[in-house]
Amino acid sequence: MNYLLKNGQILLSGELRIRDLLIVAGRIAAIGKNLVASGVKTVDLQHAFITPGLVDLHVHLRDPGMTAEETIATGSLAAAHGGFTFVGAMPNVLPVPDNAEKLSQLIQRQQAEGVVHIGQYATITQKRTSQYLVDFAQLKQAGALAFSNDGSGVQSARTMLQAMQAAQTVNLPIAAHVEAEELVQGGVINAGVTAKTLNLPGIPETAETAQLARDLVLAQATGVHYHMCHVSTAAAVQMIRCAKQVGVNVTCEVTPHHLLLSEQAICNDDGNFKMNPPLRTEHDRQALLQGLLDGTIDCIATDHAPHTIEEKQLGLKKAAFGIVGSETAFSLLYTHLVKTNFCTLAQLIEWLNQQPIKIFSLGLPTELAVGAPADLAIFDLTHPFKINAADFCSKSANTPFLGEKVYGKTLCTIVAGKIVYLADELKAAITDE
Ligand SMILES: NC(=O)N[C@@H](CC(=O)O)C(=O)O
Numbered sequence: 323m324n325y326l327l328k329n330g331q332i333l334l335s336g337e338l339r340i341r342d343l344l345i346v347a348g349r350i351a352a353i354g355k356n357l358v359a360s361g362v363k364t365v366d367l368q369h370a371f372i373t374p375g376l377v378d379l380h381v382h383l384r385d386p387g388m389t390a391e392e393t394i395a396t397g398s399l400a401a402a403h404g405g406f407t408f409v410g411a412m413p414n415v416l417p418v419p420d421n422a423e424k425l426s427q428l429i430q431r432q433q434a435e436g437v438v439h440i441g442q443y444a445t446i447t448q449k450r451t452s453q454y455l456v457d458f459a460q461l462k463q464a465g466a467l468a469f470s471n472d473g474s475g476v477q478s479a480r481t482m483l484q485a486m487q488a489a490q491t492v493n494l495p496i497a498a499h500v501e502a503e504e505l506v507q508g509g510v511i512n513a514g515v516t517a518k519t520l521n522l523p524g525i526p527e528t529a530e531t532a533q534l535a536r537d538l539v540l541a542q543a544t545g546v547h548y549h550m551c552h553v554s555t556a557a558a559v560q561m562i563r564c565a566k567q568v569g570v571n572v573t574c575e576v577t578p579h580h581l582l583l584s585e586q587a588i589c590n591d592d593g594n595f596k597m598n599p600p601l602r603t604e605h606d607r608q609a610l611l612q613g614l615l616d617g618t619i620d621c622i623a624t625d626h627a628p629h630t631i632e633e634k635q636l637g638l639k640k641a642a643f644g645i646v647g648s649e650t651a652f653s654l655l656y657t658h659l660v661k662t663n664f665c666t667l668a669q670l671i672e673w674l675n676q677q678p679i680k681i682f683s684l685g686l687p688t689e690l691a692v693g694a695p696a697d698l699a700i701f702d703l704t705h706p707f708k709i710n711a712a713d714f715c716s717k718s719a720n721t722p723f724l725g726e727k728v729y730g731k732t733l734c735t736i737v738a739g740k741i742v743y744l745a746d747e748l749k750a751a752i753t754d755e
């Protein structure tokens with residue numbers, strides 16, 4: 323199917339300009355004013371915003387193994403509903419993709435069942451424990467996006483050193499969940515004022531920073547591309563800033579929830595405020611925002627972590643760690659960072675498209691250009707709406723942002739020229755020409 327998108331707004335040199343966009347055979351065939359075409363479906367976008375598809379380096383699709391929480395189909399549809407056309411899927415699934423055969427099988431299923439592009443992380447170690455390394459060369463050949471033990475930190479320095487050497491040899495990143503388990507000691511939220519008030523065991527910032535310090539030293543020694551997942555503390559931001567200054571090959575991502583919430587948002591014993599790493603202090607949150615602005619933090623990734631109602635309704639002490647994020651990321655960030663003038667729309671798109679594509683060398687489209695694959699998302703920036711679990715495509719709805727009024731509703735997401743998500747508002751606007 324070919325499409326003529328009329329009267330969209332696109333970013334040109336940082337400014338929004340009204341243009342038409344013609345999609346033919348999966349690619350952008352023309353961009354201009356007053357385009358006409360026959361034999362296409364025409365959509366009047368009424369000044370909705372068109373952007374290259376968003377890219378999320380960090381999601382949990384839960385498939386295989388935990389399909390009551392999410393599946394490849396529902397998780398990729400949730401991504402599409404959020405305007406994402408690529409997701410990087412973490413390997414804490416069962417069976418664990420820790421050898422070439424299991425990884426290939428998983429990738430084949432993702433290609434058949436996913437509606438967006440999916441990159442799959444292989445684990446760093448067999449069974450995702452901290453002992454035996456995987457075969458990095460075989461996993462690269464089988465199509466690994468990068469290597470990660472997300473869900474757990476690598477607890478042994480020697481294992482991490484050897485993993486970095488191996489990842490460096492095959493020229494793929496290590497994406498690290500950074501958490502020293504012996505410093506966590508059963509903590510469930512940040513070790514701070516809220517943990518004291520609610521009398522809950524705290525997770526100290528040193529659980530993140532102590533292991534990060536180790537990893538930055540090892541990354542410097544090996545030259546590997548070390549990508550830190552979900553940075554959450556001011557101290558970690560400062561350590562990465564310094565490491566970058568002395569030439570360590572380090573990048574990092576931050577989640578929307580760590581940018582927008584602090585531990586003070588935890589008002590009651592609600593498991594939807596529980597994630598790993600935890601919401602930190604307002605000082606940490608400000609440092610994350612500053613780190614994004616000055617380039618210390620490279621990109622935003624959601625850490626979409628679906629869990630069932632049963633797993634999340636147990637209160638802060640017993641609930642599972644993690645919140646969903648694919649379907650709310652853009653609208654929350656647009657509302658709280660762009661509409662408040664913290665940053666520009668162009669900067670937000672850099673953190674959600676150009677930057678992740680660049681740091682992981684994904685080779686996906688970073689601009690709307692004639693000839694580029696038609697991977698794109700269309701957002702309504704003008705009408706407010708409420709975040710509503712009933713609108714989610716995910717199997718899960720574990721997020722503290724339910725009920726919030728936001729801007730930036732996804733109207734349509736297109737992958738390789740095919741519509742993979744279409745909001746009701748736009749369904750009526752499509753006509754045959
Ligand atoms: N972030 C979370 O709180 N949970 C993630 C694991 C992870 O990202 O470490 C999950 O898989 O549920």
Ligand SMILES: [Zn+2]
Pocket residue numbers: 472473474499500551552598599
């Ligand atoms: Zn993690």
Ligand SMILES: [Zn+2]
Pocket residue numbers: 380381382412472473625627
């Ligand atoms: Zn994760």
